[in-house]
């Protein structure tokens with residue numbers, strides 16, 4: 220049965236745009252009779268990486284480096300969730316032009332050169348070609364014509380596509396702060412249109428990947 224790994228990281232458990240989009244994708248996935256595995260990185264927060272050695276595959280660790288068995292087991296669990304998924308769905312709100320710290324902590328556990336990413340040109344890429352849908356809510360608008368660069372999606376694309384060789388499908392809901400910040404109130408219709416377009420893209424991706 221095709222398995223979706225659904226990861227959420229928004230600290231907003233009631234009005235989150237990224238959670239709304241990931242829930243919509245997961246509902247569509249279940250409707251097809253497929254399986255969903257959940258990991259909520261805000262509710263069940265990963266600790267910071269306890270040692271530099273865990274960034275490297277065991278074969279690439281230096282002789283003086285060691286890791287605690289419990290940490291190795293936790294890392295193995297997170298990585299196996301990724302390897303066992305047919306599709307990965309990542310809720311990644313923009314926090315301070317970057318990802319939430321909970322998501323960054325998870326990334327530090329699962330991006331392991333020599334294991335989940337090639338460390339050299341001849342190394343395998345075990346996650347190569349695996350689809351990852353990145354659903355991101357952001358308060359403002361970014362990209363061409365806005366005068367603001369999207370460093371969050373750029374970093375996530377570098378990580379998942381550039382290093383881990385996954386296939387990235389970004390879905391962005393912008394101007395989510397139009398209902399909260401008075402300066403953005405005139406852009407409320409643009410924010411609603413962005414969310415509607417993101418929902419349509421989610422539905423299209425469920426049909427394409429499910």
Ligand SMILES: Cc1cc2nc3c(=O)[nH]c(=O)nc-3n(C[C@H](O)[C@H](O)[C@H](O)COP(=O)(O)O)c2cc1C
Nearest residue numbers: 229235236237312313314315316356357358359395
């Ligand atoms: C800690 C924090 C930092 C934020 N930083 C930014 C930011 O740098 N740029 C931005 O456009 N919005 C920023 N926002 C607004 C969020 O991106 C916005 O509320 C978005 O909808 C969050 O995604 P969510 O709706 O899935 O929770 C920030 C919000 C929080 C809570």
